[in-house]
Amino acid sequence: MTAVFTEATRQAMRRSLLSWYGQAGRTLPWRNEPNIYRVWISEIMLQQTQVKTVISYYERWLKAFPTVQNLAQADQQTVLKLWEGLGYYARARNLHYAAQQVVTEFGGQFPEDLEAILQLKGVGRTTAGGILSSARNLPLSILDGNVKRVLSRLMALDRPPAKALKELWQLSDQLLDIENPRDFNQALMDLGATLCKQKNPSCDICPWQSNCQAYQQGTPTDFPRKAPKKKIPTKKLVAAIAFNTQNKVFIQQRPVTGLLGGLWEFPNIEGELKPLLDELFPNAVYQQSLETVFHAYTHFKIELTPKIHTVKNSEGNHWVKISDLDQYPFSKAHLKIIEQLRKING
Ligand code: SF4
Structure with missing residues (x-):
């Protein structure tokens, strides 16, 4: 079932989300950070890890590698040691490799347009959108795990998110506030992380309650639909x-x-x-x-x-x-x- 939001509704949703964010948004070390290298590090660390775990890793990392050049020159053992315990180690190896790409292919300047940034190892569409909207306020949408959950509930999506990526990206694009993409994307991530949680979502204080089909149906936690579980050996x-x-x-x-x-x-x-x-x-x-x-x-x-x-x-x-x-x-x-x-x- 696809939610159809008119432009007037979308505008009202942007306003209500940004107003909630103004009051309840989280203070995070990489928020409103103009240094694109730092934003990139935070986006990669946050891919599969919660904010509370990431903060100390992020701070230690930037002490060891304050610039992309420092990271490019580091040996892999030092990089992996700083990542130790964070899991999904390909992220650390890719960061290291991509830093070397920045130095050798981009003259040491971190790329600032979508096409170029997508050439960096480990950077996909949502990470690129996250980096460029956050560091440069560019109007690019995002679709990380939290956002997939929020949008699936808004639409009462009848399939697992992995089977409906096109529709989810469309909705993320349509909702994006192109006047204020940085705050909008950050607000959307905060909504997913702090209100629209996997279990016990706080619908009673959600700025999008009146737009949310899962809430209207009285079954928010039935969404997102789950793919059939495979037995893990x-x-x-x-x-x-x-x-x-x-x-x-x-x-x-x-x-x-x-x-x-x-x-x-x-x-x-x-x-x-x-x-x-x-x-x-x-x-x-x-x-x-x-x-x-x-x-x-x-x-x-x-x-x-x-x-x-x-x-x-x-x-x-x-x-x-x-x-x-x-x-x-x-x-x-x-x-x-x-x-x-x-x-x-x-
Ligand atoms: S109303 Fe509830 S389920 Fe819907 S977006 Fe808000 S927190 Fe999520």
Whole structure:
């Protein structure tokens, strides 16, 4: 079911949203920020992460890399270390790559038009709209997760948002206040994040209550419609925590592309540990198991059981003291193992 808003209704909706935003909008470090590089960083961090988590990462990042040139010159390990714990690590690798694109392809000047900015790795249409409306007040609409939820409810959309992107983009375009795109987009994001929440939306104080079909039907939380759930498989993994005679532990780096690319980890394998031990530490002696670690990624979950072994002959470079592990970027699951190792090692 498509909502049809007349231009007069759309104008009234813009006014009511902006008036609510004037009173209830959030104060955020990147808001009204004219530095387009900073706005870009915030937009990428916010793609899959909530504001309250992003703020401290954003501040630390800008201390380490105050300019796009600083980011372009950094080594990938430093970049990943600053991203550690934020998840979806391709975002960090893409930021790093795109900073190098800015330096090599755009003469060090962050691009300021839509076509150019879309050439940067990791920047799609909604991120480009977010950056250019926020930093330059350009009339470009957005369609992030929060906005999809608000618009789906306004329209009482009968399909999951992923199946109706064209209509959702159209509605976002139609509603956009081209006189004031910066505030309008920020207000729309705030509405989604603070009132039109997934659970328990605050419809009683929503400026768009009288325009919202889901509210009129009395069923806002029935929207957005969900795609049928796929069963998420669980992988049972075992990690070899190998200590050498100097009490150093073995770590390895994942390939730079793909899931958790470039991060460090303890060697691990699905199923039995023996083939991995035979390959890496044939004379390893089992000592003890640590608590199993659980973690959920987008398409699967893991149960990771760390098993401590001692090893007499240790070769290679990647034997590290427990106290030095924090110099390397690890995924959340392996950070949970490190926490346990620290407790054991005092
Ligand atoms: S009335 Fe409720 S469901 Fe509709 S947009 Fe407002 S908060 Fe969301």
